[in-house]
Amino acid sequence: MTSLQETARKFDQDGFVILRQLFSEDEISELKQQLDDFIRHEVPLLEPGQVYFEDVPSRPIKAIHRLEARSAYFRRLLAEPRILQVVQTIFAGSDILPEAVMYFAKQAVAGSVTPAHQDNAFQHWDPPEALTVTVAVDESTPANGPLICLKGSHKLGVLPYRQSGVLGFSRALASPADTRVYREVALCLEPGDVALHHINTIHRSEANPSPRHRRQIGLGYRSTRARRDEQGHERYLQDLDRLHKDNRAALESADAKGQS
Ligand SMILES: O=C(O)CCC(=O)C(=O)O
Structure with a gap:
């Protein structure tokens, strides 16, 4: 089995998969620079709903949506052939449509909890042939609120949700899934690592009380078979x-x- 097919097999089995060091140190330095520029020049122009801040006096950024709409760099990242090739192998036999670029920042000390949710409660793709690619900007460790995925939970379909009241993650699972069956796996990543999770995979994260940021880019893709x-x-x-x-x-x- 080629490594691409093995990646697709693991994704299909677990609902997530990690690819180590898909991006080089230089590429991550450029990504950081582009993020800084975006935050300096574009964020002040965004409407509520396009950018979310933590609810603390210093108001650090928690999430930004649709960076590709305002940045040629992020449009290119969304069309990155190394990523498209993996997504294409996962949703074999279909064309792939890049959807959107998001930024999730779990800021040092201030980063808050992300409630357990499934992305398809927000996105509504049917069949659910869509996924999010996480590009690690910083190291994520058990101490700084890494993304936690419930293994195999993508096979459950879209579960009942509740309004969480949390800006940026407004829909959360109505009741917790059984983590003895769907084991929680913390995605501990190094800068340049990439993780893919299915839109029906339950995921969440804890707050970040540590002195280290945990920032990541989320790239959304779907197959052309998926309809809204x-x-x-x-x-x-x-x-x-x-x-x-x-x-x-x-x-x-x-x-x-x-x-x-
Ligand atoms: O960074 C987080 O805690 C949440 C990210 C997320 O929900 C996602 O990548 O789909």
Whole structure:
């Protein structure tokens, strides 16, 4: 079996797979530089919903969505042939569509919990032939809130969810999955490592109380066989809009109290 096919087999079996050192040190240095530039020049222009901040006074960035819309560098990263080749082997017999680039930052000391969720509760692909590729910018260790995937949980389909109230991760699993059956695996990565998880794989992360950042890029792909459940997706967008309005109202009321 070639290593590409072995990767696809593991992904199919576990719902996630790690590829070590897909990107070189120089490539990760450039990625960091591009991220810094994006944060300096583009983030101030983004609307709520495109960027999320931690709820602490220093307001460090927690997540940015759709970097490819504003950056030629991130559009190129999304079209990276080394990644497309792996995704193509996983969803064999179909063309692959790159979807979006996200940034997830679990900042030193300030990074908060990501509730257990499945990406397809947000994305609504049917059949669920889609995945997220995580590119590690920093080392992730048990101490700095690594991504934790539940092995085999992608075979459960999309499970009932609840509104989490957490900005950036508004839908969480309604009840915890049985981790004796679907074992939790912390994805401990070095910069340049890449992890792929299926959109139905349950994943979560703890807070980051450590002095080290855990930042990563998420690249979304799907097969051309996957179709969006438009009604389900519209309901999600309406829920999200409500959450943003409630959040704005809460902030305005806190401001008004502060001034009175
Ligand atoms: O960084 C995290 O904690 C969450 C990332 C995530 O949900 C994802 O990559 O799909």
